Amino acid sequence: MRSARVGELTLALLILLPLAASGHLAPPGADPTAMLYWLARVTGVLALTLILLAAILSFRIPGLDRWFGGLTRLWSIHHVLGWAGFVLVLSHVWLVAAGGLTTSVAAATHRLFPPLDHGAIWAGWAALLALLVFLAPTFKFFGEPGYARWKRLHLISAAALVLALVHALALAAVAWPWWLFGALALAAILWRKLLSPRMAGRYRVEAVDSLGPDLVELQLAPVTGTPMAHQAGQFVYLTPQDPTLASGCGEEHPYTLSSAPGARHLRIGVKALGDATRALQRVRPGSEVRIEGPYGDFLPRHPQPRPVLWVGAGIGITPFVGAVRAMAERGESPHPSVRLVYAVNTRGDAHFADELEALAANLPNLSLAIHERNASGLLDAAWLRDQCPDLERHEVWICGPAPFDRHLRMILRAQGVPRRRIHSEAFHLL
Numbered sequence: 001m002r003s004a005r006v007g008e009l010t011l012a013l014l015i016l017l018p019l020a021a022s023g024h025l026a027p028p029g030a031d032p033t034a035m036l037y038w039l040a041r042v043t044g045v046l047a048l049t050l051i052l053l054a055a056i057l058s059f060r061i062p063g064l065d066r067w068f069g070g071l072t073r074l075w076s077i078h079h080v081l082g083w084a085g086f087v088l089v090l091s092h093v094w095l096v097a098a099g100g101l102t103t104s105v106a107a108a109t110h111r112l113f114p115p116l117d118h119g120a121i122w123a124g125w126a127a128l129l130a131l132l133v134f135l136a137p138t139f140k141f142f143g144e145p146g147y148a149r150w151k152r153l154h155l156i157s158a159a160a161l162v163l164a165l166v167h168a169l170a171l172a173a174v175a176w177p178w179w180l181f182g183a184l185a186l187a188a189i190l191w192r193k194l195l196s197p198r199m200a201g202r203y204r205v206e207a208v209d210s211l212g213p214d215l216v217e218l219q220l221a222p223v224t225g226t227p228m229a230h231q232a233g234q235f236v237y238l239t240p241q242d243p244t245l246a247s248g249c250g251e252e253h254p255y256t257l258s259s260a261p262g263a264r265h266l267r268i269g270v271k272a273l274g275d276a277t278r279a280l281q282r283v284r285p286g287s288e289v290r291i292e293g294p295y296g297d298f299l300p301r302h303p304q305p306r307p308v309l310w311v312g313a314g315i316g317i318t319p320f321v322g323a324v325r326a327m328a329e330r331g332e333s334p335h336p337s338v339r340l341v342y343a344v345n346t347r348g349d350a351h352f353a354d355e356l357e358a359l360a361a362n363l364p365n366l367s368l369a370i371h372e373r374n375a376s377g378l379l380d381a382a383w384l385r386d387q388c389p390d391l392e393r394h395e396v397w398i399c400g401p402a403p404f405d406r407h408l409r410m411i412l413r414a415q416g417v418p419r420r421r422i423h424s425e426a427f428h429l430l
């Protein structure tokens, strides 16, 4: 069984646990009022379960993310659970109202808005309000939110959780699942916010290699001991400690490790895309950074039976740079054949091209092709077929901006590559 499935299976069982423990699995019979109240309880239990599981899944423990197919996939599951939980909360409120309406409008109003001394119900309303404030930017109701602001808003989600737990603990027939899930969610939040940053590795910036006008590669050495063990294609959270940085000091950002596993230094290629990445172009050698990780499960850990196609667009080349450097250190590729496509706008943007070409020249089963959009137009099926005449036999890994990823996936699917053989890593988490 793939490790990604282990996480998903465990999650499916955990989703059912509070529902089964509360004895709400069987419907109560044909009476419409009883039925609506039963549905209200089921949606309420499921909603809180999903929201607590979303919080639990924010743990970010290196290695555990692989049970779910890597951290970026774990974030998607976290996102889906949060969204589904929110929809269920709204259904829960609506079903409570509908149950009351089978008797009278007054009964429905009383159920939803009882006197103020019914603290549990009002805690439920407060939880819903906190959820709305938190989710509006998350689901981009008012456009793209700033990343830092969005992260700060996550603290409101913790308030929503506590209020929802107060609501459930006061009303539930069986309380232990809520104590259990509540404790796990709290532990996950404490780990993320307090423990994990304190346990981050301390590294020193040994060198800042300028590869282009908006791209540097940092070389990092541990302050004590050896660099963290990692695999090609994994990423870390890096928090610079240099107070002279124009932006981003003390702020964590995810970056892929472009060094070969086992190398003396960790290497990270940083493209200036916003405030923090632009400031990092001028980080001082000798200054400290904190590193958490490694995370992710992007590139295959085992030799592949099929020919492999790697496509990196722009800064999305970094996972493959790490993998090619690893091959060069071993003197061979673990896979029978690897075709690497480096997609850029112009040759001048292909900052890793010279090194990749030199390494590929010494690796018989690795070949490199550079696609220059300005010279050849948008990457299309004909160009790809020229590089890989037997395209449909390949297992494909893509790393690049979301529109590029979508475009390439469409081409690959149309060319007969099954969906299950296309793997992507996204460089955005929102």
Ligand SMILES: Cc1cc2nc3c(=O)[nH]c(=O)nc-3n(C[C@H](O)[C@H](O)[C@H](O)COP(=O)(O)OP(=O)(O)OC[C@H]3O[C@@H](n4cnc5c(N)ncnc54)[C@H](O)[C@@H]3O)c2cc1C
Pocket (backbone or CB within 6 Å): 072, 147, 148, 235, 252, 253, 254, 255, 256, 257, 268, 269, 270, 271, 272, 273, 274, 275, 276, 277, 278, 315, 318, 426, 427, 428, 429, 430
């Ligand atoms: C798994 C992964 C691997 C990555 N690897 C690399 C790499 O090897 N090299 C590289 O140059 N870039 C990499 N990135 C992208 C890099 O993290 C963002 O460019 C950087 O965080 C942008 O920060 P900023 O303040 O400069 O830009 P902003 O303008 O603040 O942000 C630009 C976009 O980056 C994303 N972003 C911003 N801050 C964060 C954050 N703290 N955490 C997550 N996403 C954020 C948001 O989607 C935002 O819309 C990677 C991202 C991910 C998710």
